[in-house]
Amino acid sequence: MxxxxxxxxxxxxxxxxxxxxxxxxxxxxxxxxxxxxxxxxxxxxxxxxxxxxxxxxxxxxxxxxxxxxxxxxxxxxxxxxxxxxxxxxITRGRARFFSDMASLETDTRPMEAILGDYAVRFLELVSQPAFVNLHRMVVAEARTTPELGETFYDAGPRKSREQLGKFFARPDIKPLLRTDLPHEFLAVHFVNCLMGDTMSRMLFPPDAPPTSAEIRRHAAQGLDLFLRSVVL
Missing domain, CATH: 1.10.10.60 (Homeodomain-like)
Structure with missing residues (x-):
């Protein structure tokens, strides 16, 4: 392992x-x-x-x-x-996984390109065997060991949501999106569009990890769903 x-x-x-x-x-x-x-x-x-x-x-x-x-x-x-x-x-592993990706706060490319790269990288991360094993461990032990669930959330999902929330609140990005949706909601919605039922499927041993092509296709579909629902 x-x-x-x-x-x-x-x-x-x-x-x-x-x-x-x-x-x-x-x-x-x-x-x-x-x-x-x-x-x-x-x-x-x-x-x-x-x-x-x-x-x-x-x-x-x-x-x-x-x-x-x-x-x-x-x-x-x-x-x-x-x-x-x-x-x-978790923090070090996550940081290194995204280390060669431009910061969401300073990347000047079009929104679709930035989110497209992030979507692929994010799905590659959650498809790693270690992440799957970590998720199963948290699900199995969080009720009896609350600090495990809290630590996992703070070091992983919370940081992703905060990072995306800051991106959607950028002065050049915010005007492109629906005004009735706060940036905190947009961050959660984007992740949900990408994940689909991934969290549920993680509870069962996969036949094989997804291929690069499958990850990219899934990322493109999730991004398209997100953009269709929030872009003005």
Whole structure:
């Protein structure tokens, strides 16, 4: 399942490093900034792997600390606990997935082109095996572990909605859209047009992940549905 962690935390520079390598534990002397970042990435990567392999509620801080070769106190200091680690994993993975895409706040292309690129990238993200496994874990454990559902929502869906909401509120974009629909609603509606019944289908093992062509076709259909319903 190691490859699945690309959504939660991109493959690290040294994910298979030995305990005495810079990714783990303490090295002699004052650690360099790059070494500190590598260790932090390794810690987040380890936590993400354990969450997906075992379930959030079954993973303790002691288990994470032991696997990552760090002290429990280090986790508290850097992330505040399990929820902070999960949030970091989701946030970092999501940021890297969109890292080569122009910012929605500054992209000057036509609205249709910007949303078209975002739609494809978004559907590629939610089609990743790690996202599917994460979604199933949240559905299964959120009732008994509320912090899991809250952390997932804050680090994922909420950020997507806020990002899209700011885009639809842009001075050059807002006049193109229906005036009776607030930008917060437009963000939710756009995601819903793209997702369709994807969230329901995630509860069942797919025969095979969607192909690139299928994702692009689905993205185009969702975007067309959205634009037909909101553009003046």
């Amino acid at each position: 190691k490859k699945d962690n690309i959504v939660l935390e991109e493959t690290l520079d040294c994910p298979d490093a030995a305990p005495n390598d810079p990714c783990f534990g303490k090295s002699a002397g004052r650690p360099r900034a790059a070494d500190k970042e590598a260790r932090e990435q390794a810690l987040v990567h380890t936590a993400a792997r354990l969450f997906l392999d075992n379930g959030y509620s079954k993973v303790s801080l002691e288990m994470i600390a032991r696997e990552a070769h760090v002290a429990v106190r280090t986790i508290y200091v850097k992330f505040g606990g399990k929820a902070g680690l999960l949030s970091a994993a």
